[in-house]
Amino acid sequence: MKILVTGSHGLVGSALLPALMADGHRVLRLLRSATPGTDEILWNPDANQIDAAALEGLDVVVHLAGENIAGQWTVAKKARIRESRVAGTRLLCETLSKLDRPPHALIVASAIGFYGNRGDEKLTEESAMGSGFLPEVVRDWEAAAQPAREHGIRVVQLRFGIILSAHGGALTKMLPPFRFGLGGRVGNGQQWWSWISIEDVVGTICFSLSNETLDGPVNTVSPNPVTNAEFTRILGGVLCRPVIFPMPAVVARLVLGQMAEELLLASACVEPAQLRRAGFQFKKPNLEVGLRSLLAPSVP
Ligand SMILES: NC(=O)c1ccc[n+]([C@@H]2O[C@H](COP(=O)([O-])OP(=O)(O)OC[C@H]3O[C@@H](n4cnc5c(N)ncnc54)[C@H](OP(=O)(O)O)[C@@H]3O)[C@@H](O)[C@H]2O)c1
Structure with a gap:
């Protein structure tokens, strides 16, 4: 297949590209800075510019681009988190919907942040959105794909959970304190x-x-969510380190602000209902096995 990927330098994109190429697909990248004469295509979502002609005849588009959500959520940062997703997705989807030869499918990143803070409730794709900044961003991000859907393109919105990788994202931010034996649960640790x-x-x-x-929202999470306390215990066990330093919720809020509230302290017990129905086989459904395989080279 001829596949276009946005956000190709990110955590997911850099793991995806080698896998697509190994499967024999031709991969093009949509980038904010592209080299002419290569498989790189230029866009500038901030300025609403995109090289539409270069998008003719693709089979699938995988859209992963968006401002990284880590860091202090200042007013400016929140605007970038939102606009890079909503305006970027709208530009891409409006462009795809006007092509003479549009792709058959658009696979677009989304997030379980859609559900907000939901205690012990079991959340499927049928569950209503939560309240807060992230649920509103995700709602608008998913709605921005509507022009592609209306044009008959199959749109799959992968609501990613916390992605565990040894090369970036949440896990690599957690590792330093855990390695020094300073890791611990966040808040009361009961959040999923x-x-x-x-x-x-x-x-x-x-x-x-x-x-x-697969069509529409798809919860992209393992079938075995854990509480934060359980996550912490398993990570400490894999690293052979004690987990005796909890971070009180008040400290998390003080240091990380709204991001702590909506990411670290929020509880979302999400089920991969659509993936199960479609028969997807998880390679790493178990947290301890998953963490061991990711951290194997560095675990004593
Ligand atoms: N990682 C997770 O745990 C997680 C969880 C839930 C949802 N997600 C979502 O899944 C998608 C991929 O995640 P990821 O972890 O691979 O993200 P990432 O590592 O932060 O990479 C995102 C990519 O988006 C592009 N980008 C960054 N800032 C941008 C901006 N202001 N405007 C336009 N493009 C921008 C960059 O792509 P190029 O430099 O290649 O152009 C960057 O490599 C994101 O939308 C993220 O929100 C991730």
């Missing part, structure tokens, strides 16, 4: 963390390329 290994994220995207039963 719905995680997924990077291997299964790549597997889900590859599965979505041609699986026509």
